[in-house]
Amino acid sequence: MTERKLDLGWLRTFEAVGRLGNLTRAAGELGLSQPSVSYQIRRLEEEIGAPLLRRLHRGIELTEEGRIFHEAAAAGVSRVDEAARRIRQQVRKPAVRLYTDYGFASLWLMPRVPEFRRLNPDIEVHIVASQALESDLEGVADIAVMFGEAGDFGADARLLMPERVVPICAPGFLQRFGPVREAADIAAAPLLHLDTEAKPRWVTWPSWLAEHGIARDPGQADLGLNTYELVIQAAIAEQGIALGWIGLVDAFLERGTLVPVAAELERPRWGYWLVPTTSRNPAMRALHDWLLLPDRNAPETETGGGMPGR
The missing domain is CATH 1.10.10.10 (Winged helix-like DNA-binding domain superfamily/Winged helix DNA-binding domain)
Structure with a gap:
């Protein structure tokens, strides 16, 4: 402004x-x-x-x-x-700008930011959310949390949350479609895809199924959506099975709004990385150190917070 x-x-x-x-x-x-x-x-x-x-x-x-x-x-x-x-x-109060994607911002960060603000009342936090992967953060943000592989973001990057993915759906969908006992049952179900123009950096349905020895093209009953928010909304609406990222969908799993239908797939070298810039901003260092503290349980909410949106 x-x-x-x-x-x-x-x-x-x-x-x-x-x-x-x-x-x-x-x-x-x-x-x-x-x-x-x-x-x-x-x-x-x-x-x-x-x-x-x-x-x-x-x-x-x-x-x-x-x-x-x-x-x-x-x-x-x-x-x-x-x-x-x-x-x-x-x-002005010292300020720090954090760049990340919509999913991490809404489901992981926002429930925890009130604690940081309580501990640091003199620091303003500005969250810049985008679906794009910024290659040059200088001038855009003081610090970032971005999804990728080890080595993508430089030697100073620290892994904040490894990629752990589990197929999830609404209990009503499982009752109507189930039982789901193995990967072949999932492959036969309507799947909810997160569409993206760029090459996906995260697990997709084709890559998840390939891990289980199954080759499958998108089916007529599948549904493709361009934000993760819509994917989760479609899963809650019993439209199919989605891939759920542990750390982002925990609140839905804890309340039983969504349920897992297979074991987790983990890629330890992939996940959300904390990426500092060359900024000397003391507020950036305070947020950086706080984000690296052992994870705390996010406060429970009536609605489970916002939806992710890669």
Whole structure:
């Protein structure tokens, strides 16, 4: 959001008129009426005792006196705005920006952030969620939690949550479709796919089935969805079997909204990695160290929090 400009009265008005060369455009930029801008310029010319503008058919131009005065006004406005920006930065609370995907942000991070804020009341936390995998975090965030393989994110990255995946569905779907005793039974069921334009970094149904020696193309009864939120919603709505990431769907499993129908598949070298940047921000270090503390049980909620959305 653009920071509010200090009210500098006629100084800012004259700077905008001289820079834009048009009274109406200057009035629009400043949120004033065109007659108000004209009045301020006339009063300024009266006080200085010389014409500052030359009215043309389409706009205005500065007189020689106007150019001299505008050079000083522009420099003054610029210096005042820069000073105000620096002072505002000094008095603000320290802040840290964390970049991650929608699933981790909504299901793992948000239930735990209140604890960090309670322990660090002077630190502002800004969460930047995206479905894209940022290759360059500098300028985007101070720290990130991203999904990938060991070595993807540099030597400073720390594994926060290894990839553990389990097929899940709603109890009603299992009663209607079951029993499910082995991978072949799952392959015969309607499956819920997380579609993505890029090559998936996480376990997909084809890769999960391949681990069990089954080759299967998407079936007519399958459903493809472009966010993990929709995948989980479809599973709750008894539309098929989804892949559930332990750490993201725990609340649904604990309440019985969704149930596992097979053993977990674990890929220890894959998962969510904590990735610091070169930022020297002390707030970043505080969040970094807190995220690496032994995991605490997330607070229980009535609804189980938001949905993931890779």
